[in-house]
Amino acid sequence: MPLLETGRDTPVSLKQILWSFGIVLGVFAVIVFGLYWWKLGPISTDHTAWSSFGSLLSGVFTIVGAGATVGTLLFLGKQNHDMQEVTKAQMATLTFERYINHRRLFSDHLQELVALHKNAFTFRDPSSLYNAIFPENSPHNCSFAVPPTFDVDGDGENHVGKIMSKMKTLKAYLDLAQFKDDADEFALLLIDLSYSICMIEPAGELRDGDVKFLERFYGFNIYTLDDFVKPCLSICNMILRFTNNPLLDVGAFNSNSRYVREGMMKRFLFPSKRHAMKVVSRIKGIHILAFVFFEAQRLREGTAYLFPETVKQLNVKFLSADNVHTLADDSVFTDMLNVLLHEVTFKVYEMDRSLDYYNDAVRVNENLIALINRADNF
16 A cells, blocks of 8 residues: 655554544544433433434534544645655756756767867866856756847857857958958957857967967967867857757858968068967978068069969968978978079069069069078078
8 A cells, every 4th residue: 555655754554544533533432422321321212312312423423524524634735745845856856967967968069079170179168168158057957948148239148149249250250352450350259269159279289370379379270260160160059059049050151261361371470579469480481481472472464473383382382281381391391492483583584674563573582592591580
């Protein structure tokens, strides 16, 4: 037989309740009939006496019935209260388990992203990222959906809103056809995405072109922005999916933008010594080579490049961080330099000195000659 909880340490069964009620009723009946016999004597044949006895029984049973009803209501009320407490405890346990499982699933997704991008980064503090995305969640409350919130200027207020507004700004930068004075603001945006939005830090070895701010690296490279933007898009889309929000269109982000790459090169390959943002540059003369590249793109005969082979060779080398890294091999650097010098020197030798761009062409040639020995003062 199931037990009925009373809220005490010892449960009371329905059988015990019936026995207790029966004993009380029996004692009450003995007292009532005993008093009746004591006052009225033995069993009578008088109909009037039996009528009085019936009225007595009716009153007794009415009182007993009322008492039993009240007792039943009190018992049911206590049972209902106990069941509410049990239900409340069960709901609290369910919420706690849901919260733990939600955090664990979120952490598992983060680790899947790390593996997907070949351990190029790690999450600095997964717990802080979870708490930033789900600030209302705790062992006592667990929400799965988080809508974005924005201020009057359209900037995100909560973490999901910041993801949407920051990625919108990133896309606007990558869509620029001219990238001149935007490099510092763009780099600060990438730092914010790395540190505050995605909360990641680079895990691989440093490469030429990696940007550092106040001696700290944030995982983006001026030659290969794609290696940073793609992981950020993956992380942001995972967060948006996890919070039941529409995903970003990954294909709409031009992370290989030539204008952005060259704008970043112009800004960070020739930095001010007092500037807090610098770039790793261990290949001697790389900034001179970049100068030659930009000048070769600028100098033209009509609509054609003045030094087309130089533009072609350097465009390939500055296309990615891996390509730039090949120039760390002295023989590769020298072989390419010989090709460039052959074209530029021959062109300058036969050029009319009266041309407006003659002096600029000579300067390109002089810089290439200076690169032959790659002196330490580079």
